Amino acid sequence: MTISVAVSGASGYAGGEVLRLLANHPNVTIGAITAHSNAGSRLGELQPHLHGLASRILEDTTVENLAGHDVVFLALPHGASAEIAAQLPEGTMVIDAGADHRLQDAAAWEKFYGSAHAGTWPYGLPELPGQREALKGATRIAVPGCYPTSSLLALAPGFASNLLQADDVVIVSASGTSGAGKAAKVNLIGSEVMGSMSPYGVGGGHRHTPEIEQGLSNAAGEPVTVSFTPTLAPMSRGILTTATAKVRPQAGRSVTASELRQAWADAYDDEPFVHLLPEGQWPSTKSVQGSNHAVMQLAFDAHTGRVIVTCAIDNLTKGTAGGAVQSMNIALGLDETAGLNLQGVAP
Ligand SMILES: NC(=O)C1=CN([C@@H]2O[C@H](COP(=O)(O)OP(=O)(O)OC[C@H]3O[C@@H](n4cnc5c(N)ncnc54)[C@H](OP(=O)(O)O)[C@@H]3O)[C@@H](O)[C@H]2O)C=CC1
Numbered sequence: 001m002t003i004s005v006a007v008s009g010a011s012g013y014a015g016g017e018v019l020r021l022l023a024n025h026p027n028v029t030i031g032a033i034t035a036h037s038n039a040g041s042r043l044g045e046l047q048p049h050l051h052g053l054a055s056r057i058l059e060d061t062t063v064e065n066l067a068g069h070d071v072v073f074l075a076l077p078h079g080a081s082a083e084i085a086a087q088l089p090e091g092t093m094v095i096d097a098g099a100d101h102r103l104q105d106a107a108a109w110e111k112f113y114g115s116a117h118a119g120t121w122p123y124g125l126p127e128l129p130g131q132r133e134a135l136k137g138a139t140r141i142a143v144p145g146c147y148p149t150s151s152l153l154a155l156a157p158g159f160a161s162n163l164l165q166a167d168d169v170v171i172v173s174a175s176g177t178s179g180a181g182k183a184a185k186v187n188l189i190g191s192e193v194m195g196s197m198s199p200y201g202v203g204g205g206h207r208h209t210p211e212i213e214q215g216l217s218n219a220a221g222e223p224v225t226v227s228f229t230p231t232l233a234p235m236s237r238g239i240l241t242t243a244t245a246k247v248r249p250q251a252g253r254s255v256t257a258s259e260l261r262q263a264w265a266d267a268y269d270d271e272p273f274v275h276l277l278p279e280g281q282w283p284s285t286k287s288v289q290g291s292n293h294a295v296m297q298l299a300f301d302a303h304t305g306r307v308i309v310t311c312a313i314d315n316l317t318k319g320t321a322g323g324a325v326q327s328m329n330i331a332l333g334l335d336e337t338a339g340l341n342l343q344g345v346a347p
C-alpha cells in the first residue's frame with residue numbers, strides 16, 4: 001500500500017521530525033509540505049538534516065494545499081490546527097500533533113487554553129489500555145503532549161491494575177528545550193539554558209496537567225488528581241519523567257515490590273516501543289534519542305509506601321512525531337513499527 005501524506009508545520013521541530021520519519025517509511029509518498037512565515041523557502045534552509053528533501057519548497061498552509069492527500073499531519077500552534085482540521089474532507093486522515101483535540105472535558109480545555117473547545121479525537125497513545133483498538137480505522141487522531149506521553153506510560157499500568165491511590169500522584173519532568181518549539185527563542189538561548197535547570201508552570205498551572213489526569217483517570221476508572229511540575233533541562237531533546245504515587249493496600253495487606261513490577265511487565269512485555277528495563281538499570285534520555293522508544297524503571301519505596309517510576313522518551317519522537325506515525329500505522333492497518341527507528345543514537 002502506498003499513501004500520500006502532507007505535512008504542515010514542516011519548518012518547525014515537530015513537523016521536521018515527522019518528515020524525518022516519513023522519509024524512511026516504506027508505504028509513504030511525501031506530498032505537500034507547508035509552513036507559515038517560511039512559506040516559499042527551500043526546506044533545506046530550515047531543516048538542513050533532511051537531505052533527501054532539501055530541494056522541496058514549503059507551500060502555504062491552506063486547506064487547498066493539504067486536501068487531496070490520504071493523510072495530513074498538522075504540526076501547528078494550538079488553535080491553528082483546529083481551524084484547518086475543520087475544513088479538511090472527512091475521507092482524509094488528519095493527525096494533529098497539537099493539543100486542540102486531546103481533552104475530553106470542554107471545561108478543562110477552556111480553563112487551561114482559554115478558548116472554545118474544538119472536540120475530542122481518538123488519543124494517539126496505543127499503549128494505554130484499550131487505545132490500540134480505538135485507533136484502528138480512526139480518521140482523526142490527537143497526538144498526546146510530550147509530558148503526558150512519558151507520564152501516562154509511567155503510571156497507567158499501576159492505575160489499570162488498581163494498585164495505586166488516585167489522590168496522591170506527584171510527577172516531575174525534565175524536558176529538553178526543543179519541547180518549546182523553534183519559535184520560542186527568548187528564554188531558550190544558550191547562555192540562559194546551558195549549565196542550568198529551572199522549573200516553570202509550577203503549582204498546577206501547566207496545561208498538560210488535565211491531559212495527564214484524563215489518561216490516568218481513564219486507566220483507573222475513577223478520577224485521579226495529579227501534581228505536575230515541568231522543568232527545563234540543558235539538552236536539545238529528551239524528557240525524563242519521575243512519577244510517584246501512593247500504593248493501595250490489597251485486601252488489607254501491603255503490595256510487594258515484585259507484584260508492582262509484574263503489573264508493569266504485564267503491560268509492556270509485548271510492546272515494540274515501551275520497555276521496563278531489567279532490574280537495577282535506570283533510564284537515560286540519551287538511550288532513546290532519535291528513537292520511538294520509551295524506557296522505564298520502577299522501585300517500591302517501602303518507607304513511604306510509594307512507587308517511583310522514571311520514564312525517558314525523546315520528546316520529538318515518541319513524544320510527538322513517532323507517536324503520530326505509530327498511530328497512523330495502526331489506523332491504516334500497516335506494520336505498527338513501519339518508518340520508526342528501532343535503534344537509538346549513541347554516544
Ligand atoms: N516540540 C515538541 O516537543 C512538541 C510539540 N508538539 C506540538 O506540535 C505543534 C508544533 O510544535 P513545534 O514544532 O514544537 O513548534 P515550532 O515553533 O517549531 O513550529 C511551528 C510550526 O507551525 C507553523 N506556524 C506558526 N504559526 C502558524 C499559523 N498561524 N498557521 C499555520 N502555521 C503556523 C510554523 O511555520 P513558520 O516557521 O513558517 O512560521 C512552524 O512550521 C504544537 O502544537 C506543539 O504544541 C507536541 C508535542 C511535543
Ligand SMILES: CC(=O)N[C@@H](CCC(=O)OP(=O)(O)O)C(=O)O
Pocket residue numbers: 097098099144145146147175176177178179180181230232
Ligand atoms: C519544554 C517546553 O516548553 N515544553 C512544552 C510542551 C511541549 C508539548 O508537548 O506541547 P503541546 O502540548 O503544546 O503540544 C511546554 O511546556 O509548553
